[in-house]
Amino acid sequence: MEDIITLDYGSGGMKTSRLIERYILGSFGNTVLNQLGDGAVLGELAFSTDSFVVDPLFFPGGDIGKLAVCGTVNDLAMCGAEPQYLSCAMIIEEGLPFETLERVLRSMGSAAEAAGVQIVTGDTKVVEKGRGDGLYLNTAGIGTVRHPLPGLKAVVPGDAVLVSGTVGDHGTAVMLARSGMMEGEILSDCCPLNRLTERILSSGAAVRILRDPTRGGVATTLNEFTERQPFGIELTEECVPIRPGVRAACEMLGLDPLYCANEGKLLAVCAPEDAEGLLEIMGPEAAQIGTVTENAPGRVVMRTGLGGRRILQKLAGAQLPRIC
Amino acid sequence: MPSAERCRSLLRAIEALPLAETQIMEVCGTHTMAIAKAGIRSLLPPQVRLLSGPGCPVCVTPQEDIDAILELAMERDVILSSYGDMLRVPGSRRGDSLLRRRALGADVRIVYSPMDALEIAAQEPGKQVVFLGIGFETTAPGTAAAILAARERGLRNFSVLSLLKSVEPALRTLMAGEGFAVDGFLCPGHVATIIGEKGFRFLPEEYHIPGVIGGFEPEEILTAIWLLLKQIAEKDPKLRNAYPRAVRPEGNPIALRVMEQCLEPAPARWRGLGMIPASGFRLREALSGWDAEKRFAFRTGGAREAGKKDGCGSCRGETAAGGAVLSACRCGDVITGRLRPTGCPLFGKVCTPEDPVGPCMVSGEGACAAEYKYRDVL
Numbered sequence: 001m002e003d004i005i006t007l008d009y010g011s012g013g014m015k016t017s018r019l020i021e022r023y024i025l026g027s028f029g030n031t032v033l034n035q036l037g038d039g040a041v042l043g044e045l046a047f048s049t050d051s052f053v054v055d056p057l058f059f060p061g062g063d064i065g066k067l068a069v070c071g072t073v074n075d076l077a078m079c080g081a082e083p084q085y086l087s088c089a090m091i092i093e094e095g096l097p098f099e100t101l102e103r104v105l106r107s108m109g110s111a112a113e114a115a116g117v118q119i120v121t122g123d124t125k126v127v128e129k130g131r132g133d134g135l136y137l138n139t140a141g142i143g144t145v146r147h148p149l150p151g152l153k154a155v156v157p158g159d160a161v162l163v164s165g166t167v168g169d170h171g172t173a174v175m176l177a178r179s180g181m182m183e184g185e186i187l188s189d190c191c192p193l194n195r196l197t198e199r200i201l202s203s204g205a206a207v208r209i210l211r212d213p214t215r216g217g218v219a220t221t222l223n224e225f226t227e228r229q230p231f232g233i234e235l236t237e238e239c240v241p242i243r244p245g246v247r248a249a250c251e252m253l254g255l256d257p258l259y260c261a262n263e264g265k266l267l268a269v270c271a272p273e274d275a276e277g278l279l280e281i282m283g284p285e286a287a288q289i290g291t292v293t294e295n296a297p298g299r300v301v302m303r304t305g306l307g308g309r310r311i312l313q314k315l316a317g318a319q320l321p322r323i324c
Numbered sequence: 325m326p327s328a329e330r331c332r333s334l335l336r337a338i339e340a341l342p343l344a345e346t347q348i349m350e351v352c353g354t355h356t357m358a359i360a361k362a363g364i365r366s367l368l369p370p371q372v373r374l375l376s377g378p379g380c381p382v383c384v385t386p387q388e389d390i391d392a393i394l395e396l397a398m399e400r401d402v403i404l405s406s407y408g409d410m411l412r413v414p415g416s417r418r419g420d421s422l423l424r425r426r427a428l429g430a431d432v433r434i435v436y437s438p439m440d441a442l443e444i445a446a447q448e449p450g451k452q453v454v455f456l457g458i459g460f461e462t463t464a465p466g467t468a469a470a471i472l473a474a475r476e477r478g479l480r481n482f483s484v485l486s487l488l489k490s491v492e493p494a495l496r497t498l499m500a501g502e503g504f505a506v507d508g509f510l511c512p513g514h515v516a517t518i519i520g521e522k523g524f525r526f527l528p529e530e531y532h533i534p535g536v537i538g539g540f541e542p543e544e545i546l547t548a549i550w551l552l553l554k555q556i557a558e559k560d561p562k563l564r565n566a567y568p569r570a571v572r573p574e575g576n577p578i579a580l581r582v583m584e585q586c587l588e589p590a591p592a593r594w595r596g597l598g599m600i601p602a603s604g605f606r607l608r609e610a611l612s613g614w615d616a617e618k619r620f621a622f623r624t625g626g627a628r629e630a631g632k633k634d635g636c637g638s639c640r641g642e643t644a645a646g647g648a649v650l651s652a653c654r655c656g657d658v659i660t661g662r663l664r665p666t667g668c669p670l671f672g673k674v675c676t677p678e679d680p681v682g683p684c685m686v687s688g689e690g691a692c693a694a695e696y697k698y699r700d701v702l
Binding site: 002003004005006007008013014015179180253254304305306307308309310311313316317320 | 332361362408421424426427428676688
């Protein structure tokens with residue numbers, strides 16, 4: 001066991017789970033927190049928080065401000081809630097140009113407007129040069145639960161696993177922006193999902209669970225679904241929608257789109273008969289990528305294009321670009 | 325015809341060949357990963373075994389070099405820049421890695437190319453920026469070009485630690501080894517792009533072993549395997565190029581010229597293979613101002629303890645705190661194809677990607693990492 005925290009503990013994968021389960025739940029776990037949902041559901045109220053430390057602050061398709069609003073809005077939306085009020089806390093590194101701050105704040109304003117939420121409270125702190133990456137943001141949000149979701153206990157073999165659009169766009173866009181390669185060719189998918197979840201959940205479809213596959217990507221989120229459950233999930237490789245540019249960039253960098261973050265996509269598990277209707281609501285890039293099975297309980301299995309099957313694990317640590 | 329269909333017809337063609345027990349070795353980490361990802365091993369007839377050779381640059385770097393790199397990272401005013409692969413490679417002490425050193429305060433930066441490291445040097449004139457030059461002939465030209473650019477721009481605070489290696493001497497050492505039983509080589513498409521077909525002709529001409537240069541799509545890999553098995557069945561060893569869209573007979577003359585200008589062959593130590601004469605590349609004397617080995621008195625495996633046999637486990641056990649676990653690491657045997665990853669007693673139990681004991685479990689191109697990530701469930 002390691003004695004200090006390395007970057008891997010922030011990757012959203014296995015080590016993040018270990019940090020949360022051993023240390024956080026170990027210190028102040030309770031019946032609400034122990035569920036480890038995207039947010040806490042407290043009767044009619046949903047409550048969630050998220051911090052944003054993205055480098056660079058601006059990337060194709062978004063920026064840290066838009067991300068901070070969408071991140072919390074989406075976490076609330078995944079609880080079946082209508083997001084209403086957000087807070088915003090800023091940790092600003094000295095030397096940040098006002099022009100940069102203003103761009104970020106304006107972007108937060110328009111993202112909040114697009115999502116139909118208000119930012120009603122906040123905090124600012126300034127830290128010494130070298131003690132922050134320009135700007136860190138935290139948002140928390142509350143919303144009213146409109147459509148309580150039954151969750152993992154309602155998932156049964158035969159259920160369909162859907163994704164609302166192409167996979168890996170955000171993570172790849174940020175990684176490319178960071179590397180200075182192919183900049184601008186791939187856009188982050190960063191966007192609020194609450195309007196989409198409202199349409200999904202008011203359609204009457206039997207949706208078991210919704211989750212937005214952010215850090216750790218689709219593969220990690222699906223593993224969170226199956227972990228310690230009596231069912232498994234089988235994916236079909238060629239059904240997973242991936243943009244050709246994302247696929248090519250990931251190959252070049254040695255990354256796997258299934259483990260790259262998404263900031264404007266959701267995964268849904270629903271009754272098989274409702275899959276088609278939901279895909280129609282989600283739009284032309286949505287797809288059924290897999291099925292819940294009795295086989296391989298607790299596991300996510302990928303059926304490859306050539307007919308082989310392999311286990312898809314949680315992300316072990318941060319994805320790092322490779323040699324060649 | 326779609327690719328999956330072409331793959332299936334290649335598999336049928338392979339099954340139709342009169343095949344005895346056959347062992348094919350790939351010597352490129354990207355091949356290792358691609359084969360595992362597509363599940364090719366499980367699709368081939370049972371008598372065909374695919375082995376991973378010394379094709380993962382991180383994995384073949386000997387333990388003492390890894391440990392010395394970890395120490396170099398702690399030097400004052402040093403910025404260590406590296407490809408991401410190196411960051412999790414475990415040091416002799418369990419849990420030690422560049423990622424950990426970074427958390428302890430070392431300035432370790434991930435770069436995408438040596439040119440990025442050069443830019444860091446330009447921006448941080450008060451610091452010494454060291455680029456970890458790891459890789460085979462694929463990455464050597466880029467590293468060499470960065471050194472020449474540093475000279476051009478007069479960037480004296482930039483240097484390269486060259487742990488670059490050459491594929492050919494390693495293959496020769498492997499073939500001369502005891503109990504060597506490989507019937508054909510799947511030759512690395514990326515390396516061949518630089519050194520050309522001519523770089524692998526020695527296989528059939530001197531060792532009577534067939535070689536096929538292959539690309540990296542499942543279909544390209546299967547084509548190369550089929551061509552190899554065909555030659556093996558016909559007992560007609562040749563070098564074939566199944567990746568002609570990227571590989572020319574003479575290679576890439578511009579890249580070769582840059583390498584030649586900058587680097588010269590030097591003895592190097594390999595994990596699992598030990599000392600091999602002229603198997604590494606060091607900076608030429610005229611460029612010694614950019615040579616991190618000289619600037620920091622860093623001693624690579626090539627320069628010291630010549631002749632000491634490197635079995636991965638045996639050399640690590642000596643320095644290790646948790647000696648018993650570390651000395652059981654069989655990366656050296658995995659790299660040389662003597663052992664499949666699953667044959668290592670630590671595989672998947674003590675040694676996992678999140679808590680690795682040896683480099684093969686952690687490199688993006690390591691055989692153990694590939695096996696672990698893509699193991700079959702059937």
